Amino acid sequence: MYDLIFLILFPCIIALLLLLINNDRVRQAIVALGALVISAGSIYLLVSSLTKGALYYAFPFEPTSQVMFALEVGIALLLLYLGVRFKQPVAVLLVLIQSAIMIFYELTWGLAVEPVMNLFIDPFSIIMALIIGIIGSLIAVFATGYMKTYHDHHPEVRDRRRLFFFVTFIFLAGMFGLVFSNNIPWVFFFWEITTLASFILIGYSETEEATNNAFLALKLNMLGGIAFAGAIAYLAYIDPTGGLLQLDALLASGQGVAIIPAVLISFAGLTKSAQMPFSGWLVGAMVAPTPVSALLHSSTMVKAGVYVIIRFAPILAGSLAGVSIALVGAVTFLLASGIAISQSNAKKVLAYSTIANLGLIVACAGVGTPQLIWAAIFLIIFHAVAKSLLFLCVGTVEHRIGSRDIEDMDGLIVRMPKLAAMMFIGMAGMFLAPFGMLVSKWAAIEAFIVAPFGLIFVMILVYGSAMTVFFWSKWMGKIIQVTPFGENVEGTVSTGKWVVLWCITGMTVLAALLFPLISSFLVEPYIFEVFGETTRLAQDNVIIMVLMIALLLILPLSYLSYRKRTGKQSRKIPAYMGGMTTTPDMKFTGSLGMEREMTTRNYYFEDIFGEAKLLRIGNPVCILLIMVALAILVGVTA
């Protein structure tokens, strides 16, 4: 039990230290040390709890709950103050509603209920803890270097790095708390911590855009928060002893009892994981410094949303409400993949790709067969690794070339070879066989075929995957172009950043190589515990996948040996320009004797896959689906 408490409290201590310290070198040391301890802690957790299955701990309910309640009140007051100060009436209203529900709950039932088993750990929580502990803290280490450069580049932004790192580590603590809590009001408390943390981080630069986007994130997440609070009040109402406020008891109580809170909490999960129509906040969140995006997209925040939906998947499985929620995810997957085609802003492409992948996870969890849960958990793992790598790479590139536009990334392989190679691996991890995400998509196709209403999901999946291949490949193509101009500008990237980037790159490849082990030691035991049966990819397919990865790793070596053997390079000629006389850097004389430069541009298909256009379809469809899910609930209660 103490390992869990340590992982929740230790980041808080680091956070408090960082709040006090303003010296950059000391801060770097503390962050690095903290990250090391947190990573080690989560690995220790893996080693010590690996074979033990689910363990429940009787952590004292009081006075912890009183402390949490006091903190919640404090947070609510803070948000009210900020809402009034920035003239955000809707945010104020939402905070008031949510606080009213929680205060009503506390006063009516809160004093009487006494859940016993408040903390727990099971293989799924271990997976989440590893993602939070390792990737989350690596991002924090990266941020120390990044924020320094950030403030050099943006002298107009007030230096609030103490607050930044304080909130970052509180964020990690909140995520640990969220995945370790068996007590649902505690889950909710940590849930609110992550909402608040992302709100502060998104608004970091204090520009008008950042403030507005921060409030957008707050408002949409508050909507989910209200549903979550409603679920807690409902649970206390039907069982005033508070027995159902324990996650395991609730999940064991069966669909009849648990479907209403399951759908309400899944609704909260939809808001947090930025499904349509709530996707706006995650796209808006890219105004924040890049490590924040990396954090939100990979190891924290959105993963909390899908975490709770996967937890409640056994309840949702086989219900119409579950199918509606799954369809929200599927529609989001399809349309967000389409929107990603039309974007040239690298961070926006990454954002929509995240939204799409979360949609796929939600689709898997909503239908909720064992095979689909297997796929969903692997989507979380692979996405966390590859997406954090991509965000950190894009952030680094942006500081060097002064742009985050994909069209400015021509010949990145010439200007920043190592970073381009890392981005290449990250992107391959997102969509290519034999890397991670594809394993999950494959498993999802096979699982959906035999699931209820599966064909519609298969259809959505095949179209979505086709679009995924398109937008990643064209970006890949852009960065691997070998331009005849451009010089290496990689030297200015600090060692600390390289260490983090290499670590995550290694993890992307390792995750693909080791996924059979992750499957048999963590994912399958969890599935077996929940469903009483388990699932995996066929053995021979796994072997073939591993062989394919090996082949991919060997191929570049063959290229090197080829050069050595022949001892000469191939004859170089300039690219074909239709017979035009061209300078070595691809300039030619156009009409009227003007000098023109050859440039290449990607297809974006704005008219087909435009953001506004697809959101106009996706938002109403998803709102309708959510209303169907809620209407089914009303039918259940009536």
Add this chain to the structure above:
Amino acid sequence: MISVITAVIYLILAPLVGGLIAGIDRKLTARMQGRVGPPLLQPFYDVAKLCEKEDVTVTESQNFYILAYIVFMAVTGALFFAGGDLLLVIFAFTLAHVFIVLGAYAAYSPYSYIGAERELIILMAYEPMIILTAVGMYLVTGSFYVSDIAVSEMPVIMYLPGVFVGFLTILTIKLRKSPFDISTSHHGHQELVKGLTTEFSGSTLAKIEVAHWYETVVLLGIVYLFFGFNPLLALVVIAITYVLEIFVDNTFSRMKWQWTMKEGWGVALTFGFINLVILYYFPLGV
């Protein structure tokens, strides 16, 4: 379930069969156009000659991507003929194609760039239908394994007529036949030069050609799976299919890429989807 022997046989024989098919293709095409046409073995002479040529590149890395392309195309086919999982075969197929596209991008040339972009459109256009083909076969035979599907007693074609029509459409796209030869032109359309393959020459271009032979054999192998219950019929249908492809190639002019997208996605959504819905809701009892 996986048979290494058939995979090895494929690796050795596929280039011969594929090259021969290419030779027949050129001969038939010539006859349709009222020409005598090259000798049947001309594709082999071409490849042999290409291998003799000097290694000329815009950038060396482009050759590396093409090596990966041919290797993974061979892996795709080996997996298929070893009787592996059809979905994995399709994913390996996609991987191979991404490599040739990357090779074209790497050169930083306007012609190969536009060819690469258009090849990606082709990839996006055919991907849904080819996966639905695998899904359809699973619904009929109860297995994703080629080894099971190929020897299944079920007359797959009777249950998947719509999927078959859809597959024939994307087969035309995949073989880069007119009207879908938007990424590289077999007919010397001026505006593309040779699109995707503009910047490749010598032995690298030969590799692309051989990879294409490997690819043709895999694609025709999928046609076989529809008729696996009767091998003789299957071979006849494959022959008819290919002649039909040549006929289509010679009667249509090239269309815009939008049309390719609409066709590829359209057949998946109409023929493919409707066929699968019927199968899905009226199960066969397999």
